[in-house]
Amino acid sequence: MEDYKAPIIYLSGEEMESFSNQSETAVLGHSYEWEGERVVHLHVHPVLHSYGAQGKVMFSKSSIENYDSSQLTGVSYFVCDNVGSIEVFECIEDKWQKRHVNFIPSHQELYSRNKGILEINILEKKRVMIVGLGSFGSQIAIELAKAGVGSFSLFDFDRVELHNLARHTCTINDLGRLKTDAIYDAIKGKNPYANIEKYPIDINDDLQLLNEEIAKSDLVICATDNNKSRFNLSEALVKQQHTGIFGRAVTRAEGGDVFRYRPGGPCYCCLIGAGFYDPNIDEITDVASARRDGRIPAYASEEDANAMVQVGLSADIEPICNMMVKLSLMELSRGSNSGIKCLESELVYDYYMWANRRERRHASWAPLPNAANRPTILRWYGARIPKDDQCPLCSKKQMILEEGQEFEKGLGDNLEGVDINELL
Template sequence: MNSYLVYMHQEQVQAIYQNFIASGINTIRGIAFEFDDGDVFHIYTSEPKTQISGYPCASLIQFLDRLPTNEAGLAMAKQLRNTMQNNGVNSSRHILIILFSIEDGQLKHHVFASRAEGEFQEGVMKFLPGRSELYSRSKGILETSILENCKVGIVGLGSGGSSIAVELAKAGIGNFVLIDYDRLELANIARHVCGTGDLGRYKTKAVKDALYGKNPHIQVDSAELDINENLEQTKILLKDCNLIIAATDNDRSRFNLNSISLEYRIPTIFGRALTRAIGGDVLRVRPHQGPCLRCIFTKDFLATRKQEISTSTQARKDTPAYVSDEEVNATVQVGLSSDIVPISNMVVKLALVELSKGRASGIASLEEDLIANFYIWANRREQTYAEWPKMEYGSRTPSILRWYGAKWERNATCPACNEDHELLDEEDNIFAS
């Protein structure tokens, strides 16, 4: 076996050392996983927050008053392996032994690995730093200290919402609320951040694991519910958020989120793809400061810009019960993942600008560029965009593969965001029919 790498979190090493000092207990079983046939190991002192794709293997961590020489360490590793095997610990893969000591204020270590009966070889130990170093390469562009205390609620964790969640975690957002009632189906996988290993899982839980994989220090709360059926519970979950991302697949849920945004004065970003992802639009709602969803998405506007139907579950919910499954499935029109990415990326950009607004950051200049509240994107010159000019070289008119910021004023008589205007009667409600 060539020299191998072993990864461990710094704070876990510190915790077992403090326990060693306080209790005198110097040996603990680790939770280790092996990758690439023993080329890489990850070891934990407690169950990791996210699922691991590697193979589990036996491991032991021991703190010593003084670190032995390499030769003495090898002998100690063999002895510890024998003790483990005598106690019924067997592994068809590698056995990992880690020896630590603190000498003159410095952490010293040996790490050894072997097959069950093979020779031990020493590897290279790598320590994963704490939160402050995790996003060191973002410094100067986006100070993650600005974002680590922010809380973002993401409703809808399909192809768009899942990628938005991961990108925000990678940017340093520290707290999330994830809401979706759907499970991952095979048809989702081609566009989703999660893979076949997550089939059948709730999207909330699968995406939570993806977020912890990017940043184990974040806090993620999740709820498997349909917000249209559980509006009051949704309010409780979202009311303390600094920002809401609405990535749902139906207009009723979007209007419900719009009402939550207005009631609790939480900035909200709505993103959606249109039929077969020919394009999409993104709306930023700053409650009572600009247009809300209801100001723009009138009955007439919705009629011209049909949302994408991307799953059979969604199609069935929007179709009468007497319609056959075959007819329902025929309405599903899914676009390419690469057509979803630009829309998700714009949502992420607007989210980061909104959360860091007025604070010193490298993206502050975008506040002067992203002044529009409503943005339109076209992937192909089809249907709604059929008559748009070709992209070619021009930039004076909206074209495909270019964002167009539309100036949209707040509706003074909007029944949703005009606080002096009574809400519409039930028969006038956009979903009453």
């Protein structure tokens, strides 16, 4: 009869392989148990942000019979690695009971179900830089981790607050934490083998670091909520000749758009033009940051300011996040014979637009049942963006942009073959 009181034990296969190859014959490790569930994870090294009740576990290359009780005082679990044959014991009333163990597989096996669709051996070597870990960046980071991307650099100076929870991946238990720490944990929870560097800073305050990190990355995700950071990222991408993906939602997530920059192609400045300094074009999701960049004026009362922060549903940003993830995986896998190679002939546009509801700027759009050839909600529209010969970032003239200077071209001038005024 099965001992139903026995814990469910998990052990990292790669940690055990590392222990087997080191010179030490025994090390004191760490156990973490989910209280009331009898689920235990055993680790050679401490978990950075631990969970559950903590205990001690002895990892040894000698049999448990070679230890006396004094050597195992306070130890709850014993792991014996005898030439690759691993046994686990639990201490119950001063007696050691052998237990079954489940092994967490290597990173290759962990994502084996992705094989045939994604090239895991390619993605694990890729480095993605994500700027902004709000409702967009947090979801994109986790999805890329689940796909097997091996390296991340995370940028966000903010902490998790109550107003984030409606659309963020973080939970109420993360309140007050730096978003970089919270998303670090979320990525590690999906891909424990990922390499992650955290930068809890405002990128606008350290443009040298911004350029250095872009130079090291295979892809840059811009998921910030202000145009100053988008401009700085766009400028650095053009300078470094690296691919970047920009995404955002507009007021109350009634819709949103995605832009992909490729070296030599139109940059984000070619697309947005004067919109870089239009305070009405972005969704306001945070009173503090919106006051800092002027989208909420200093003279606005707290009541009026809070009324301006009316975010949309999490379900409203999912399609936009999904498009950004699809584009990211396609760019990271470009040139490989993967199952998503077919997307290279589908996702050919520079700019993509999505609408969730027929209101405000989308009020004139046709109802879904009888839209015919007219623009409607809940579908993607793509457009090719021509390079702006007068663009201050990517034109040959490389004009110097003064903050607050307006461009001659705006969004409405740059969508080739699309009546953007009708769409918006």
